[in-house]
Amino acid sequence: MMTHATSPGVxxxxxxxxxxxxxxxxxVDPRSPHIRSQLAVGxxxxxxxxxxxxxxxxxxxxxxxxxxxVHDWVLAHRGPGDITLATIVTTGGITTLTLPALxxxxxxxxxxxxxxxxxxxxxxxxxxxxxxxxxxGLLLNGATGRERPxxxxxxxxxxxxxxxxxxTTAATIxxxxxxWALSARFLGxxxxxxxxxxxxLWSLAVGWSRVWLGVHWPSDVVGGWLxxxxxxxxxxxxxxxxxxxxxxxxxxx
Numbered sequence: 001m002m003t004h005a006t007s008p009g010v011x012x013x014x015x016x017x018x019x020x021x022x023x024x025x026x027x028v029d030p031r032s033p034h035i036r037s038q039l040a041v042g043x044x045x046x047x048x049x050x051x052x053x054x055x056x057x058x059x060x061x062x063x064x065x066x067x068x069x070v071h072d073w074v075l076a077h078r079g080p081g082d083i084t085l086a087t088i089v090t091t092g093g094i095t096t097l098t099l100p101a102l103x104x105x106x107x108x109x110x111x112x113x114x115x116x117x118x119x120x121x122x123x124x125x126x127x128x129x130x131x132x133x134x135x136x137g138l139l140l141n142g143a144t145g146r147e148r149p150x151x152x153x154x155x156x157x158x159x160x161x162x163x164x165x166x167x168t169t170a171a172t173i174x175x176x177x178x179x180w181a182l183s184a185r186f187l188g189x190x191x192x193x194x195x196x197x198x199x200x201l202w203s204l205a206v207g208w209s210r211v212w213l214g215v216h217w218p219s220d221v222v223g224g225w226l227x228x229x230x231x232x233x234x235x236x237x238x239x240x241x242x243x244x245x246x247x248x249x250x251x252x253x
Contacts, residue, residue, distance in 0.1 A: 035237045035244075042233030049140075049164075049226045056146055056163050056219060067217040071149055074212055082212065083155045090156060090209035092202060093167030095134055098174035103127035109181040125239070126181055130173050133231040137169040140227065149214055158215035165216045168224030171206035175199035176232040203228070 055063040078086075091097065106126030107119040114122075146163040148154075160166070179199035183192045207221035 035240050038233045038237035042230050045226050045230035052223050067219050070218045086209040086212040089205050093171035093206040095170045098170050099127050099131055102130045102177055105178050106181050109185055111185045126177050129235045130177050133173045134170050137227050153214040156213035163220045164223030164227050165210050165220040167210050168207040168221045169228045172203035172225055172228030175202040
């Protein structure tokens with residue numbers, strides 16, 4: 001990704017101002033959490049992912065007992081109505097829906113007047129962060145190879161290993177990336193809190209649906225939440241750092 005310093009007197013949304021390539025200062029809003037804070041959140045979540053992954057790999061102990069207890073409780077309390085609701089909610093973690101939606105959100109949410117190229121680049125950046133995160137989660141999923149609950153307990157479709165939950169990971173990455181992009185459009189603290197609250201509720205709802213449908217253990221969902229949080233926080237810190245560098249870089253002749 002190429003960057004350049006914007007020349008004085010050149011409109012920021014001039015489609016010819018950047019030359020070839022994409023400027024991060026044009027497609028990433030400067031109002032972002034402090035880079036160190038983002039890294040701290042990301043690394044803490046990543047460490048938690050590691051701990052849960054080790055516990056899952058042990059295939060026994062307190063975590064397995066908790067998983068089984070929650071799973072049994074769900075089977076005893078779910079009914080046709082809430083299963084239907086969970087089936088609808090779980091679509092919020094389908095990657096063929098969430099990743100294209102991220103591209104649209106990234107393009108539309110870019111604040112201020114921008115060129116079409118900048119909006120397309122912003123959408124591609126957001127969708128790219130999401131896609132690589134989902135793919136990395138799938139690598140971890142394949143590496144752990146955890147078995148799902150018994151097929152007889154399923155009330156929905158599923159496939160592949162169980163940890164971390166792919167739907168939960170995709171939904172959480174989608175929600176956090178959307179909140180990152182959309183919150184840049186609003187100066188009011190209340191509006192931004194509402195956006196982030198909606199993002200959290202989205203990821204919680206999809207995670208709940210996977211457990212309620214009986215296709216995942218609860219710790220699979222927790223792993224998905226933690227992994228997605230780690231990915232988005234670190235990715236956001238890296239993008240913000242690169243943006244600050246591109247803004248500070250001297251112009252080249």
